[in-house]
Amino acid sequence: MSRLNLLEALTDNIVIDPAKCIFCGECVEVCVLDNLRMKLAPCRAACPLGVNCQGYVQLVNRGEDAKALAELMKVLPFPGTLSRVCTAPCENACHRKERTGEAVSIRGIKRYLADLDDFIERPLPEMAEASGQSVAIIGSGPAGMMATYDLRRKGHAVTVIEAEREAGGMLRWAIPAFNLPAKVVAAEIESLQQMGASFQLGTRVGKDLTLEEIKDRHDAVIVAVGCGGHLKLNLEGEDLGGVYHGLPFLRDVRAGKPPQMGGKVVVIGGGNAAVDAARTALRLGADSVTLVSLENEDELPAFAETVDIAREEGVVLEHSWGTLEIAGKNGKAVAVRLQRCLCVFDGEGKFNPSFDACQIMDLPADQVIVAIGQRRDASCLEGMGIEPAEADPVTKATSDEKVFLAGDFIGGPSSIIEAMASGRAAAESVDLFLKGEHLKYGRSYPGPIELEFEIDESRGSGLSRIKPKHKICKGKGDFKETAAAMTTKQARDEASRCYSCGSPFGKYRTCWFCLPCEVECPEQALYVEIPYLLR
Numbered sequence: 001m002s003r004l005n006l007l008e009a010l011t012d013n014i015v016i017d018p019a020k021c022i023f024c025g026e027c028v029e030v031c032v033l034d035n036l037r038m039k040l041a042p043c044r045a046a047c048p049l050g051v052n053c054q055g056y057v058q059l060v061n062r063g064e065d066a067k068a069l070a071e072l073m074k075v076l077p078f079p080g081t082l083s084r085v086c087t088a089p090c091e092n093a094c095h096r097k098e099r100t101g102e103a104v105s106i107r108g109i110k111r112y113l114a115d116l117d118d119f120i121e122r123p124l125p126e127m128a129e130a131s132g133q134s135v136a137i138i139g140s141g142p143a144g145m146m147a148t149y150d151l152r153r154k155g156h157a158v159t160v161i162e163a164e165r166e167a168g169g170m171l172r173w174a175i176p177a178f179n180l181p182a183k184v185v186a187a188e189i190e191s192l193q194q195m196g197a198s199f200q201l202g203t204r205v206g207k208d209l210t211l212e213e214i215k216d217r218h219d220a221v222i223v224a225v226g227c228g229g230h231l232k233l234n235l236e237g238e239d240l241g242g243v244y245h246g247l248p249f250l251r252d253v254r255a256g257k258p259p260q261m262g263g264k265v266v267v268i269g270g271g272n273a274a275v276d277a278a279r280t281a282l283r284l285g286a287d288s289v290t291l292v293s294l295e296n297e298d299e300l301p302a303f304a305e306t307v308d309i310a311r312e313e314g315v316v317l318e319h320s321w322g323t324l325e326i327a328g329k330n331g332k333a334v335a336v337r338l339q340r341c342l343c344v345f346d347g348e349g350k351f352n353p354s355f356d357a358c359q360i361m362d363l364p365a366d367q368v369i370v371a372i373g374q375r376r377d378a379s380c381l382e383g384m385g386i387e388p389a390e391a392d393p394v395t396k397a398t399s400d401e402k403v404f405l406a407g408d409f410i411g412g413p414s415s416i417i418e419a420m421a422s423g424r425a426a427a428e429s430v431d432l433f434l435k436g437e438h439l440k441y442g443r444s445y446p447g448p449i450e451l452e453f454e455i456d457e458s459r460g461s462g463l464s465r466i467k468p469k470h471k472i473c474k475g476k477g478d479f480k481e482t483a484a485a486m487t488t489k490q491a492r493d494e495a496s497r498c499y500s501c502g503s504p505f506g507k508y509r510t511c512w513f514c515l516p517c518e519v520e521c522p523e524q525a526l527y528v529e530i531p532y533l534l535r
Helices: 026-030 042-046 053-061 065-073 079-085 089-093 095-100 106-116 142-153 182-194 211-217 246-254 272-283 304-313 416-435 488-496 516-520
Strands: 014-016 036-039 134-138 157-161 198-200 220-223 243-245 264-268 288-292 316-318 321-329 332-345 351-364 367-370 403-405 503-506 526-528
Touching: 014 503, 026 036, 026 516, 042 053, 042 089, 053 065, 053 106, 053 488, 065 079, 065 106, 079 106, 079 182, 079 416, 089 095, 089 106, 106 488, 134 142, 134 211, 142 157, 142 182, 142 416, 182 198, 211 220, 220 416, 243 246, 246 272, 246 367, 264 272, 264 351, 272 288, 272 304, 272 367, 304 316, 321 351, 332 367, 403 416, 516 526
Parallel strands: 134 157, 134 220, 157 198, 220 403, 243 367, 264 288, 264 367, 288 316
Antiparallel strands: 014 526, 036 503, 321 332, 332 351
16 A cells, blocks of 8 residues: 655645635735645636636625625726726736636626626725825826725825816716716715715826926825826818817817718728717718728727627718828818728738728718827926836836826827736835835846646536627617626626636645634635534
8 A cells, every 4th residue: 555745645635615715815915835836727817906806706606796896896896997998918817718708797797796786785895904105196097096096095195186077087077978988987986985085176297296296295106197198190181170089089079079970971990089079970960981901801999799789870981091181171071081001010020001002982071080109298297207108117206206107108098908907016015115115126026926737627617708788879869888798697697607717725835724814714615624623
């Protein structure tokens, strides 16, 4: 009879009940002897904020919705917003998508939970005692919102300085109401006010107030003003009457001052802002809307689901065309001249379009909307000697020890969840700075996790991805939200598709039966097998 040595006998002494575990990682964090590791689910690994997607999806699968919302909000305090406009990198990484072509609708389940928030009381997070130190955050968009939340939790006084008359940044002013209703953003801003954050609205830094003045009044500053400027084609005819640019156009609509739309509208661009502009033009009374993109259909950067809805609403898509000029008559746009785009990126993957000058097309246009991207306005830093591109990629620190940057203001346009993650990183640095601690120590360590492991595919159901019905635009003036939340049954069915990929496990066979992992497990899902006489 062969005998196992002690280390081999301890290999499987950590027992996890997958029907109870919510994969939070508490056990891994408290393991005294560094024995436990977390097999991190691909969805969670892909999330810039590290949201425990697997945990809240499995809780919905078990019918524990209130607990699922609480698990979601441990990391993500703005579920109403992100359940509507997140780029869902979790779904791109979902193992179910790799195996069957259809990811679990993680964002859809998040939306289900966010809408339940009307019925489940949302408590304020636990906050530390007042530190006696204050932080100014310039900009109230996604990066600024997240930084505000985290710094208030740490006990610091926070003043948010916003140029617009209402807070929310791009969330409030650049995303159409049919994608993100103003009341959703307002509710999540209100939660920050309930936490004690103050908002100084209608104040433009660099005009009404200088950064130097703000520094004098506060112990630290985070600049999170985003990329509110718009890119131009810089082509002939761009200054004609009837030609608009994406962000100012969308902002005017949200502000209740929409331009007159009618006849044929051509939208130039292939991103989400271009699709939003096209769908908005329909709601403003355009007879027809054509969206023209450099990219082919497979390369289009806009959300595929949103593009499909735009088609259903009547937007016509013309792919692989570049703009030569906007033709005019009597000072107004009448057509857009296009040439065939053969390739958007060169052999090195860089943006470097090539064209076929022999293939030309003229599109009649009564109005043209140019929505080709955003740019940074760094005027708030004027005279400070601070360059956004030089901010530390980990700590977000600048050459001025009191000034930190966050969000799209650093590296240019990104996604909302990436901006929030950047705001969180900046807030962590500010907290360390105010405490006099090192800004970088331990920041690059990913944690006690494993990313390469075999996934058990037996747990997911065989159902197809749930696709809730969405509302189609009924014509001029219909700005009601189009995306619908899942029903309870749909959410349960969709959650059942999850393979539940990750799990904690004992890796190093160094367990000494000290038991904090078992004691601290919030779900009593972990059990340490110990020889009888020891326990």
